Amino acid sequence: MRKENGIIPVPEWDAAAIPNNETLAFVEKLRLGWNLGNTFDAANSNVNDELAYESSWVGVATTREMIHTIAAAGFQTIRIPVSWHNHVDENDRISKVWMDRVQEVVDWALEEGLYVILNIHHDNEKGFMYPSYEQMERSRAYVQAVWEQIAERFADYDERLVYETLNEPRHVETDHEWHIDEQSALGKECIDCINQLNQAAVDTIRANGKGYNPVRYIMTPGYCAAPEYALTDGFVRPVDSGKAENRILISVHAYTPYLFALAGKEIEGSTEQFSIAKQDGTADIDAFMGKLYEKYISEGIGVVIGEFGAQVKGDNAQARTEFAAYYTARARHCGMTVCWWDNNAFGGEGENFGLLDRGVNQIRYPQIVEQMVYYSSREDS
Numbered sequence: 001m002r003k004e005n006g007i008i009p010v011p012e013w014d015a016a017a018i019p020n021n022e023t024l025a026f027v028e029k030l031r032l033g034w035n036l037g038n039t040f041d042a043a044n045s046n047v048n049d050e051l052a053y054e055s056s057w058v059g060v061a062t063t064r065e066m067i068h069t070i071a072a073a074g075f076q077t078i079r080i081p082v083s084w085h086n087h088v089d090e091n092d093r094i095s096k097v098w099m100d101r102v103q104e105v106v107d108w109a110l111e112e113g114l115y116v117i118l119n120i121h122h123d124n125e126k127g128f129m130y131p132s133y134e135q136m137e138r139s140r141a142y143v144q145a146v147w148e149q150i151a152e153r154f155a156d157y158d159e160r161l162v163y164e165t166l167n168e169p170r171h172v173e174t175d176h177e178w179h180i181d182e183q184s185a186l187g188k189e190c191i192d193c194i195n196q197l198n199q200a201a202v203d204t205i206r207a208n209g210k211g212y213n214p215v216r217y218i219m220t221p222g223y224c225a226a227p228e229y230a231l232t233d234g235f236v237r238p239v240d241s242g243k244a245e246n247r248i249l250i251s252v253h254a255y256t257p258y259l260f261a262l263a264g265k266e267i268e269g270s271t272e273q274f275s276i277a278k279q280d281g282t283a284d285i286d287a288f289m290g291k292l293y294e295k296y297i298s299e300g301i302g303v304v305i306g307e308f309g310a311q312v313k314g315d316n317a318q319a320r321t322e323f324a325a326y327y328t329a330r331a332r333h334c335g336m337t338v339c340w341w342d343n344n345a346f347g348g349e350g351e352n353f354g355l356l357d358r359g360v361n362q363i364r365y366p367q368i369v370e371q372m373v374y375y376s377s378r379e380d381s
Contacts, residue, residue, distance in 0.1 A: 006367070008188060008274050008325040010276060016293060018335040019300040023246045026159070027302040030115050032328065032376035033339025034070050034079035035307060035354070036062065040102055041081035041121035041167075050087055050098055058344040060358045064108045069361055072380035073375030078109045079306055081121040081167060084146050085128040092145035094221040096238040099153055102259035110160060117219065117306065117339070118154070119164035120201075122145055124172055131169045131223075139193070140200050155211035164219040164251055164306065169194050177295055182232050190223050191234040199238045202248065206241040214243045214351045219251035219304055227252045227288045231295055252294050253307035255341075257284040260323065261310040262351070266346055272316040274323045283321070293334040305331060309341040312352040317365065325371035332376055340372065 018024055038057040045056035055061045055177040070078060085099035102118075109116045120143065125128045127137045143166070154161055170177050171190065198220040205213055220238055222229035229235060241249055255262035260281050263270040263305050272306070274281040296303050308327060309321045324340075331338045346354045346364060357364045 006370060008276065008322055008371055010326055010329040010375070013330075013333050016297075016333055016335065018297065021246065021300045023217075023249070023302045024297065024300060024335055027249065027304060027335065027337050028250070029076070030162075030304065030337040031076035032074065032372050033079050033115075033117070033304075033306070033337060034075045035079045035081065035339055035341045035343075036105070037081060037341050037343040037353070038345075039081070040105070041083045042088055043083040043122040045086075050095060051101060051171065053083075053086060054101065055197065056293055058358065062105050062358075063361070065361050066356065066358055067105070067108045067112050067114070069363065071109075071114055073363055073366075073369050074377075075114070075338060075369075076376075077115040077117065077337070079117040079119070079164075079373070080105060080109070081119055083122040084120060085125070085142075088146075094146065094149050103153060106154070106157075106161065108154075110337045115160045116163065117162045117164050118150065118306075119219075121167040124167070124169055129166070129169070130171070131190055131197060132171065133193065133215045134190055136193055136196065139197060143201050144204045145195050146274050147201050147348070148208070151205045151208040151213050152210070154225040155208060155213050158212055159216060161212075162206060162219060162249075163201075164221075165198050166194070166221055168225040168253060169197065169221065170224040179225070180223060180229070182229070182234060186236060191229065191232065194221070194223055195234075195236045195238075199236075202238040202240060202347070206244065214241065215247055216244075217247050217302075219249045221251040221253075221305065221306075225251060225253040225306070227254050227292060231291055237301070244301065249302040249304055250292070251304055251306050254288055254305055255310070256288055256307060256327075257281045260319070261308070264349075265313060265353070272313040272319060274310070274316075274319040274326075276322050276326050282326055282352060285327055289330055289334045289336065292336065297335040303336045305336055305338040307341040308338050309353045312346070317322055317367070320365070321371055325375055326367045328372045329375035329378070332378065338372075338376070
């Protein structure tokens, strides 16, 4: 299946009409992203020192050398998920040591020439941010407080720093956590609440008025960040301020096809197989990306797939490599940027999405990275 140069071939699709505007050009500059996953987003851990949260899930603190390795491998963007609720006081003031440490890693990434995506991550729980009418007053206050502080701290950072309002906002630990009936009263409530929270975050960032905040690019998700809930008629892209022209990007997460990319071995239908030649798994990717293209890209609105990946299942390295090639190439063809979810996990029964082994600062699957770097940079993908 491999060409002599090591790159896996993908189909020659008919050229997609990508509007020529500043926003889509910016999304193209992001090229290929990597998530510093399960790190600053670690939450509700039993630690004595709040800075120990950073290593509580992955077992190792982030180093400048790790960020350099990611940049040297060919990634152009790093998404830094951050959970804040374990680091705020009763007035939602973020602790200085936590904010300082987040800023230090953001600075390392920018100094390595990377773009950075910074967000609110595992704060999705009652008492902080929860997209329901019952919790709405508290949720709006929390989101506004956190974004006031982030916007103030990073105001003078240039456009290479992107804000992402929320991460996978949803009703956690319910039977509709990942799937809602969009036409039901509950589904409409979920969608409306997320619309309101996205708008509150955007308004708060713009109201700061300093540095790049009036025009900074901001990513906004629908319910649980799934593509279908960014495509539903109920989802409303936030209204932006007068200074910012088309600076609101759509944020989605898509571990697609699910049964290959995300479903554990215990899930019925879970498979280790993905094949470009056999078109085994490719149709699902074509379908959701095509819909995002039609609704957003074709209208000049930027889309970033902030999380994707395929986990280890047995000896499926070749299938994962083909998946990475196809997924990245198809996204670039449709005018979107993708960010691989890396949780530094390589073994055991958990979700193993690791690429960079942080313990030794080495890329474990260079063949996967090679495909993504190539196709994220290829203009005729």
